[in-house]
Amino acid sequence: MSAPTGAVRVLSPTGMLGAGFTQSTVDRGIALGADVISVDAGSTDSGPHYLGSGTAKTTAAAVARDLRILLRAAAQARIPLIVGSCGTSGTDSGVAWVAEIVEDILSEEQLDLSVATILSEQPADFVKTRLREGAVHPLAPTGPLDEATVDSCTHVVGMMGHEPVEEALRAGADVVLAGRATDTAVAAAFPLLQGMPAGPTWHAAKIVECGGQCTTNPRTGGVLATIDHTGFTVEPLDPDAACTPISVAAHMLYETVNPFRMREPAGWLDVTDATYTALDDRRVRVEGSRFIEADQHTVKLEGARITGYETMSFTAIRDEHILAHIDEWTDLFVKVFTDRVAQTLGLDDTDYSFDLRRYGHDAVLQGLDPATRPPREIGVMLLVRAATQQLATAVAKVANPLMLHLPTPDMAYLPSLAFATSPAETERGPVYEFVLHHVVDTRTPTEMFRTTHRKAPSHD
Structure with missing residues (x-):
C-alpha cells in the first residue's frame, strides 16, 4: 500500500x-x-x-x-x-x-x-442524547430538531x-x-x-x-x-x-x-x-x-420517515380543445374530483392530499416557465397520498372516470383520454421525506x- x-x-x-x-x-x-x-x-x-x-x-x-x-x-x-x-x-x-x-x-x-x-447508521438514543446536550444544530433552511422527529425516522445516518x-x-x-x-x-x-x-x-x-x-x-x-x-x-x-x-x-x-x-x-x-x-x-x-x-x-445527519402511502394514475391528453384550455380543464378536474371524494368517501383535505402534474406543459417548472402555446400532448399524473395504501387507492379510483373522459366546461361531447397502464392505479407503497438536515458536534x-x-x- x-x-x-x-x-x-x-x-x-x-x-x-x-x-x-x-x-x-x-x-x-x-x-x-x-x-x-x-x-x-x-x-x-x-x-x-x-x-x-x-x-x-x-x-x-x-x-x-x-x-x-x-x-x-x-x-x-x-x-x-x-x-x-x-x-x-x-x-x-x-x-x-x-x-x-x-x-x-x-x-x-x-x-x-x-x-x-x-x-x-446512528441510533435514535444517541442523537437524542446529543440533542439534549446542545450538540445538534440545524442547517439552513431547517429549523431546530426535536426528539419526536428523531423517533419518527426509519433510518438516520451520519455523513x-x-x-x-x-x-x-x-x-x-x-x-x-x-x-x-x-x-x-x-x-x-x-x-x-x-x-x-x-x-x-x-x-x-x-x-x-x-x-x-x-x-x-x-x-x-x-x-x-x-x-x-x-x-x-x-x-x-x-x-x-x-x-x-x-x-x-x-x-x-x-x-x-x-x-x-x-x-x-x-x-x-x-x-x-x-x-x-x-x-x-x-x-x-x-x-x-x-x-x-x-x-x-461536525458530522451531518440525514434521516427519513414515512409520510404516508401513495397511489399514482397517469393519463395522456391529445384533444386540441382541452390542450388549448388546459388551465380551465385542470380547475374543473380539481373541483369535481374533491367534490366526488367528499360525496362518495366522506373525506376532506385533512384525510388525503393529491398532486396533479401536467407533463409537457408545466410539471417541472410550473409558473417559472409558462407555456406560450398549446403543446401537442400532455401527460397528466395524479399522485394521491393518504395514511394507508387502501385509502390512497380508493381516492385515486374516484378520479378514474375523470382522467378518462372529463370535458372542459364548454365541450358538448365526452373526450377520450389515454391511460398509460391497466389497471390505471399503481400503488407506490410508503412515501418518505427527509426530516434531518442537521450537524452534530463531535468529540x-x-x-x-x-x-x-x-x-x-x-x-x-
Whole structure:
C-alpha cells in the first residue's frame, strides 16, 4: 500500500458504483500508476426513499459487475479500493449488501484482500442524547430538531469525513466499504494518509468525485488525479475525452452552495485563489487551493420517515380543445374530483392530499416557465397520498372516470383520454421525506462510526 512520497494518484472510475465503465479505462489508470481506487456508491439525488427504506437504487448485477473489475485491478496493482455511501444511502443494510457482493467476488476470483466495513447508521438514543446536550444544530433552511422527529425516522445516518476511512487504511484494510460519507472523503482519505497537503487533496477529491463529469465527454468513464505538494493534475482515462480548464473549474459549481468554498466535517475547502492551467489538450493543472480547519469538527445527519402511502394514475391528453384550455380543464378536474371524494368517501383535505402534474406543459417548472402555446400532448399524473395504501387507492379510483373522459366546461361531447397502464392505479407503497438536515458536534472525528475488519480469505 505504499505510494510515492512526492505524489499520490487517485483513480476515480465513475461517478457512482453500478453506473458502469469500461475495463480499458481502469486498465489505463492502473498503467498510469494509480495508487488508490476510490468510488462513490450513493447519493440523496434520487430522494428520501432509499434512506427511508434502507434499499439501493442500483441493481446487484450492476454493482457486482463494477466491483469485479475494481477488485481485480486493486489486487493486481496491490493498491486499496475505497467505496463510500454503500447501498445508495449508507445504511447498515446497504453496507452489508455491498459487503456480501464483495465476499462472493473475492471467493470466486480467489483474491486475497482484507476488507473493512464502516457503519454510519446512528441510533435514535444517541442523537437524542446529543440533542439534549446542545450538540445538534440545524442547517439552513431547517429549523431546530426535536426528539419526536428523531423517533419518527426509519433510518438516520451520519455523513463521515475522511477520518474513519483513513483509520481503516492505517489498520491494513485493502478494501474499505464505508457507510454514508461525503463524496470527497472517499477520494481524499488515502492522499491525506500519505501526507499530501489538505488544500490540493480536497480540491482534487471534489473534481474527481463524479468520475468523467469533469471532462468534455462525461459518458466515457473516469479520471486520474495526481496530487502533489503544490497542486494536482487531472486527466481523463478515455483517450477520446479531455479535461479543460473550464470543464474542471465548472465542477466546483456542482452541488455546492458557494462555488469557492465547500464544507467538510473537518473544515472548509477554499478555491478562491485557485488557478486552472491546460498542460496540453487533455490535462489540467490546478494550484492555489487551501483548506481551512474548523474549530469544531461536525458530522451531518440525514434521516427519513414515512409520510404516508401513495397511489399514482397517469393519463395522456391529445384533444386540441382541452390542450388549448388546459388551465380551465385542470380547475374543473380539481373541483369535481374533491367534490366526488367528499360525496362518495366522506373525506376532506385533512384525510388525503393529491398532486396533479401536467407533463409537457408545466410539471417541472410550473409558473417559472409558462407555456406560450398549446403543446401537442400532455401527460397528466395524479399522485394521491393518504395514511394507508387502501385509502390512497380508493381516492385515486374516484378520479378514474375523470382522467378518462372529463370535458372542459364548454365541450358538448365526452373526450377520450389515454391511460398509460391497466389497471390505471399503481400503488407506490410508503412515501418518505427527509426530516434531518442537521450537524452534530463531535468529540472525535470517528466516534460516530463503527469499523469491522475481516482478514483476507484463505483459498485451498
